[in-house]
Amino acid sequence: MSRKYTKIKELEPQILAMRAEGKTCREIAKSLGLEKKQIVNWVTRHNHEQARKEAGSLPKKKGRPRKNAEPTSPEEIVRERAYEIKRLKMENELLRDFLQSVGRK
Incomplete structure (x- = not known):
């Protein structure tokens, strides 16, 4: 049917x-x-x-958000930059620890 x-x-x-x-x-x-x-x-x-x-709430955007969407508001830009700094600091720590365990520097 x-x-x-x-x-x-x-x-x-x-x-x-x-x-x-x-x-x-x-x-x-x-x-x-x-x-x-x-x-x-x-x-x-x-x-x-x-x-x-x-x-007064805005309607939700339809569909899946884009992967490489640019941040639109200043708050989003600050949040994104803070996340990037935190990620890079953690990456540096990991690399430093790895090099020390291998015996370099």
């Missing part, structure tokens, strides 16, 4: 208008020819999205 795909984003204005009229999810689904579960899921996602917007 194949699943019917619906671009529910195109139906958003209609769904919002029907919800403003006070119609139930079942009534909205029946009038648009969709499943009740599709409407319930959309309403849940829409409510979460609106709550995030009201709270």
Whole structure:
């Protein structure tokens, strides 16, 4: 049994208008020819999205972050440089200890 795909984003204005009229999810689904579960899921996602917007949080970027992404804020640059300094100090210690154990210098 194949699943019917619906671009529910195109139906958003209609769904919002029907919800403003006070119609139930079942009534909205029946009038648009969709499943009740599709409407319930959309309403849940829409409510979460609106709550995030009201709270002032930025939407998450989609996809995986780039490996070689350049830091954008000064805090990120400072944090990255501090990490690099710490890593290099540790590397120097390891090399110094290795050379001493081998008997060089």
